[in-house]
Amino acid sequence: MSDRAATSAGAHAFRSPVSEAPWVRVALIGVALAFLALFLFLPLVSVFVEALRRGVGPALAALADPDAISAIKLTLLVAVIAVPTNLVFGVCAAWAIAKFEFRGKSLLITLIDLPFSVSPVVAGLVYVLMFGAQGYFGPWLAEHGVKVIFAVPGIVLATIFVTFPFVARELIPLMQEQGTVEEEAALSLGASGWQTFRRVTLPNVKWGLVYGVLLCNARAMGEFGAVSVVSGHIRGLTNTMPLHVEILYNEYDFVGAFAIASVLALLALVTLVVKTLLEWRFADQIAAATRRH
Numbered sequence: 001m002s003d004r005a006a007t008s009a010g011a012h013a014f015r016s017p018v019s020e021a022p023w024v025r026v027a028l029i030g031v032a033l034a035f036l037a038l039f040l041f042l043p044l045v046s047v048f049v050e051a052l053r054r055g056v057g058p059a060l061a062a063l064a065d066p067d068a069i070s071a072i073k074l075t076l077l078v079a080v081i082a083v084p085t086n087l088v089f090g091v092c093a094a095w096a097i098a099k100f101e102f103r104g105k106s107l108l109i110t111l112i113d114l115p116f117s118v119s120p121v122v123a124g125l126v127y128v129l130m131f132g133a134q135g136y137f138g139p140w141l142a143e144h145g146v147k148v149i150f151a152v153p154g155i156v157l158a159t160i161f162v163t164f165p166f167v168a169r170e171l172i173p174l175m176q177e178q179g180t181v182e183e184e185a186a187l188s189l190g191a192s193g194w195q196t197f198r199r200v201t202l203p204n205v206k207w208g209l210v211y212g213v214l215l216c217n218a219r220a221m222g223e224f225g226a227v228s229v230v231s232g233h234i235r236g237l238t239n240t241m242p243l244h245v246e247i248l249y250n251e252y253d254f255v256g257a258f259a260i261a262s263v264l265a266l267l268a269l270v271t272l273v274v275k276t277l278l279e280w281r282f283a284d285q286i287a288a289a290t291r292r293h
Helices: 003-013 022-051 056-064 066-099 105-112 120-131 138-143 152-163 165-178 181-188 193-222 225-231 241-250 254-281 283-292
Strands: none
Touching (some): 056 254, 066 241, 066 254, 120 138, 120 152, 120 225, 152 193, 181 193
């Protein structure tokens, strides 16, 4: 076989994925776009169409309802508490797992992934079992005037449980890839632990931290299952936006239900836009951090 024939055979044997026939690329892109249009774009557009079916006035009136305002405020309050809490937990857990070797490390990683595998409804039932009137700590809490279930504390606890993996899971692989060389060098030069974290570790993982916080925030505001179990569905008191949407829909108030749902959709879109803007604005820094590791 001639050298030219061998080269040609080798080129065909190791064809690059990007050198496929044009119809293959068009077909794959078409399938992806059709999937996104069917399962993402159309449902999202339908939410806003249904909210405005009777005009802007009824939709705004539904949003101005006292129960709706209470649900929006409670949703934002829960997110304000849950996200910083999971931020602290995620950073501490990722730091411990990536930088140290200790007994129970695998168990800790498994526990961090637990909310991904356990139904949120089950998580809510666990909190009822622990803090409900007939739960393990319920009688003691009642004696001291502390109410957890069917109150804001229970909603916050349930939300923290279902959202705590997001920050940790974004940071763990980044910190593991980063290793400990840079931290050890900073410590050997006299930097304190806090200075090492602030000036060495944090700049290397800040984008993963931002993405984890955004995902955590989106899930906190949209959580339904666990919150539904522990909230009691008390209008004006313990209903978050997802729960208020369910109540309005069951009462056949479709305009009100979709108006609140459109607010949730807008919050999700804002999260996506913020993430995209950060990637665009700091693309060079993100690429540099990726090359460095």
